[in-house]
């Protein structure tokens with residue numbers, strides 16, 4: 001995997017506002033938050049996108065995500081939040097080291113804006129089978 005800004009943060013070469021660290025996971029505040037408390041959670045394992053992450057690294061992230069979300073809510077006073085995880089430039093990924101955004105939704109409207117436009121589900125039975133066959 002190519003070097004990213006998060007590799008440098010993991011090595012301590014550039015600073016971050018750290019909120020959590022264990023053997024497998026680091027969480028820190030986003031440098032350009034879209035809401036107060038916008039936090040990034042990254043695996044220490046280098047992987048560009050979620051589909052390339054090992055089960056163990058994914059489990060380590062999953063284990064701490066709810067606790068981190070609770071802490072972000074408690075510290076900011078927000079009652080709602082989104083978890084966002086982008087993969088690939090067309091999907092808005094800018095840093096190619098897996099990361100989860102925890103983004104509080106505040107009463108002032110700051111937080112994640114979502115444009116959600118549903119398409120027609122045409123081939124759902126065949127598609128579900130095709131995906132299942134790839135697992």
Ligand code: 5GP
Nearest residue numbers: 005016028029030031032086092093094095
């Ligand atoms: P993406 O669009 O890849 O899902 O989001 C990358 C996030 O990383 C952005 O929200 C951006 O603000 C954040 N980011 C980029 N560089 C740095 C940095 O040097 N430090 C911190 N703390 N966050 C960063």
